[in-house]
Amino acid sequence: MPNSMTRDHIGLWGLIGVQALCVFILIAEVGIELYGETGGKSADGQPIAPNSDHDHNFEFVVIVLLTGSLASTGLIVRRVLSRHKRTDELLQAATGAFFELVQQYFDDWDLTPSERDVALLSIKGLMISEIAQLRNTKLGTIKAQCASIYRKAGVSGRPQLLSLFLDELIAKGMSDCKKSCPQARSIGHNLP
Structure with a gap:
């Protein structure tokens, strides 16, 4: 079963396809109506007047479909952009929370400025030799x-x-999720 992002992509491309088809049909139909099959001129060279008794129902349906698909596309795009925002x-909140957590631990451990730099580089995954070279x-x-x-x-x-930092973030995340996610209440109740 596709996730909601996949459904949005499929829906968006489907609506754009409908819009393109409608535009093509409308342009072709209007072109045929205005210029006729003879290129827009009668046999004696006079321009052919548009067919005044032409039934505009087809054009109306195409315009309604096009307008509906444009409105739907707008709603999907708005929803996707809102979700992205x-x-x-x-992500910014999590990044800020992680940095605050790291700083709090560093304060609690009474790390020197050099130790703080080394600890951050170590947490980022740099090897001891890379840290030495960088510093x-x-x-x-x-x-x-x-x-x-x-x-310390x-x-x-x-x-x-x-692991100290990850455990703290996971515990906080589960606590926050339990408040807002009913599924987490049953899944994560045994987590610390």
Whole structure:
């Protein structure tokens, strides 16, 4: 079963296809009406007047379909853009929350400015040698700073350091989701 984003894409392309077809039909029908099959001139060279008793029902149906598909397209685009905006807002909030969480832990652990830099680079996934090169510091200094960070944090290495932050974010996310997502109440009730 396609997700809502896939349905929106299919719906959007389908409506655009209907619009294109309607525009083509309307232009062709109006062109035939105005110019006739002989190129718009009678046998004696006089322009052919548009057919005054022409039935405009077909044109009306095409115009209604085109207008409806344009309105539907507008609604879908608005919904997709709104969802995109909300996703961006949530991502920015999560990024800000993570940074605040990291800073709070660093304050609690009383890390020095150098240890904070090393800890952030470590959390980002850089290797000790990369951190040393980036900070223009000896490898031994970075190893000592990492050991100090792990000791102050009460962990044995980088995976456990990262796990502290992820566990906190997951717990907060589950707590927030339980308030607004009925499915999470039954799924995540055993999580810490």
